[in-house]
Amino acid sequence: MEQWFNAEQVGENLFKTKEEQTITAPKQTCDLTNLCQFTEGKKMKQKYFYRTAVLSLAVLVSAIFGTSSYNANAAPINHSIHVNGTSLLKVNDYDVLYCTPIGPYVNEEKRLMVPLRSVAELLGAKVDYNGKLQEANIRWRSSEIVFQKGAKTYKLNGTPAQMDTQPEVIQDAFVIPLGVLLRSMNLPFEYMNNKVILKDPAFDQSKIFQRVIELDRGRSIVDNPSALNIQNFKLVEEKNSASETRGSITVSGLNRIGSTIREGKEDLHIIGFFNQTVEMDADFASVDIPDRKRPKVNKEGRVSQSLSYLKVNDPLQYILAAGRTLQTKNERK
Numbered sequence: 026m027e028q029w030f031n032a033e034q035v036g037e038n039l040f041k042t043k044e045e046q047t048i049t050a051p052k053q054t055c056d057l058t059n060l061c062q063f064t065e066g067k068k069m070k071q072k073y074f075y076r077t078a079v080l081s082l083a084v085l086v087s088a089i090f091g092t093s094s095y096n097a098n099a100a101p102i103n104h105s106i107h108v109n110g111t112s113l114l115k116v117n118d119y120d121v122l123y124c125t126p127i128g129p130y131v132n133e134e135k136r137l138m139v140p141l142r143s144v145a146e147l148l149g150a151k152v153d154y155n156g157k158l159q160e161a162n163i164r165w166r167s168s169e170i171v172f173q174k175g176a177k178t179y180k181l182n183g184t185p186a187q188m189d190t191q192p193e194v195i196q197d198a199f200v201i202p203l204g205v206l207l208r209s210m211n212l213p214f215e216y217m218n219n220k221v222i223l224k225d226p227a228f229d230q231s232k233i234f235q236r237v238i239e240l241d242r243g244r245s246i247v248d249n250p251s252a253l254n255i256q257n258f259k260l261v262e263e264k265n266s267a268s269e270t271r272g273s274i275t276v277s278g279l280n281r282i283g284s285t286i287r288e289g290k291e292d293l294h295i296i297g298f299f300n301q302t303v304e305m306d307a308d309f310a311s312v313d314i315p316d317r318k319r320p321k322v323n324k325e326g327r328v329s330q331s332l333s334y335l336k337v338n339d340p341l342q343y344i345l346a347a348g349r350t351l352q353t354k355n356e357r358k
Contacts, residue, residue, distance in 0.1 A: 108260040112346070113137060114203070115222045116147065117229060118244075119237070119296070120255040122276070123344035126196040129203065136190045137221060141172060141199040145206065147343065148223070149231035161199050165210045172199055181209050218254045218281075236303060237345065243292055243308030246352045252286060253278035253293055253328065253348025260344065270336045272297075277329040278348040286322040290350040295332040298343035304334050308351070319351075 112120045113129045114137070122128055124143035132138050141161055142152050150165040159174035171180040177188050186209075193200040203221065207214055215222040228234055238244065255278050262272040278293045280286055297304040306317060322328045 104264040106260065106262040108258075110258050110260075111219075112255045112258065113220050114139070115220055115255075117224060117226075117234070118250050118349075119234075119345040119347050120220070121147065121343065122255075122258045122346055123260060123341070125340070125342050126198050127200065128344070132190060132193075134190045136202040137204065138190075138193065138200050139203045139206070140195070141201050141206070143198070143343070144203070147231060147233050148210070148212075148228050149234075150210065163206075163209075168210055170206075170209045172201060174199065179205070179209075233298060233343065237296055237298065240303050241294070241296070241305065241308075241347075243294060243306070243349075243351055246308075246357060247292070247349050248290075248352045248356070249282060249350045251348065252280065252282050252350040253291070253322075254281045255293075255346045255348045256327075258344065258346070260341075262341070268338050270340070271334070272336070272341065273331060273333045274344055275329055275331040276346045277327055278346075280322045280324060280326050280328070282350075283324065285324050285326075286350055287353075288321040289319050289353045291319045291322050291328055292347070292349045292351045293328055293330045294347040294349065295330060296343075296345040296347075297332055297334055297341060298345065299334075299336060299339045299341055301339045302336070304332060306330075306332070 108123070108128065110122060110128055110130070112122055113131070114121045121144075124140055124147060126143075127140060129137055129139050129144075141163070142154070145152050145163050145165075148165075150163050153162040153164075154160070155162070161172045163170040163172070169180075169182055172192070173179070174194060175192070177191060178185055179188065180186070188202060188205050190202055192202075207223075212223060212225065215224070229238060255276060258274065258276045260272070260274050262270055264270045274295055274297060276293060276295050292306075292308065294306055294308070309316065320328065
């Protein structure tokens, strides 16, 4: 049986010390096939999703799972990832659902854990890694933070400090408590809608967000940037021996404006940020790319959207999502 993680069980305890915690959360498995899913020992069932028109920097492709037939001579699948997760982190206008090699998750000690390098670079910090010393050096404004592989201590501007949970190493990536990084970088945060929310105009100047904002054409016609509360997501990826990766990302959101979202306005906007390319809905109809259907969303109703992709030697780095509404053509006149 599948269970979605409910961050409300943990709340602001994500950043408290062990002694302050009073809530017990279910055990979370964090292996490659169930990175963000609670399980009861049963294998996750694979689901397939339909085609979505997407805009790519280098290539426009659509992959249909389940409805399209595979070539009998196609290379065999030799690696797959299935992730069910809940949105736990939002940075400015975008929920951060995945950042290589693992999305934000809550460990057994109820700490919100994130990959150090991916999240630090997403926020705009400079990250250096010393392989000989196995140290990661983070520079943000006037702060310098040094983390060492496997160590529960770190240095903030040269002064030793202690983490209250054990950091992890996943696929050679340092995974640390987000609270430690935020306090070290002196970044304020909010806790709302069961997720940690970071707001700072400086984040939009990071290389990742600069590229996303440049390509996200829908930003210019947004009339409510927070109309939908991003909740759950699912990532399915299959990679074959020819280095082709077929993937599908599905995200769901909840209408939180207190009234019905009219047809044509919904924009649950999924962004797949890869090593070389970026995939997302076009948000504008054109000769080559028609605008997708935008259904009516009832008051407190849910909506989901999917994005499919086919990549060759272009690994997924981030999954971002925006839950917003757009001005219709008539409203833009």
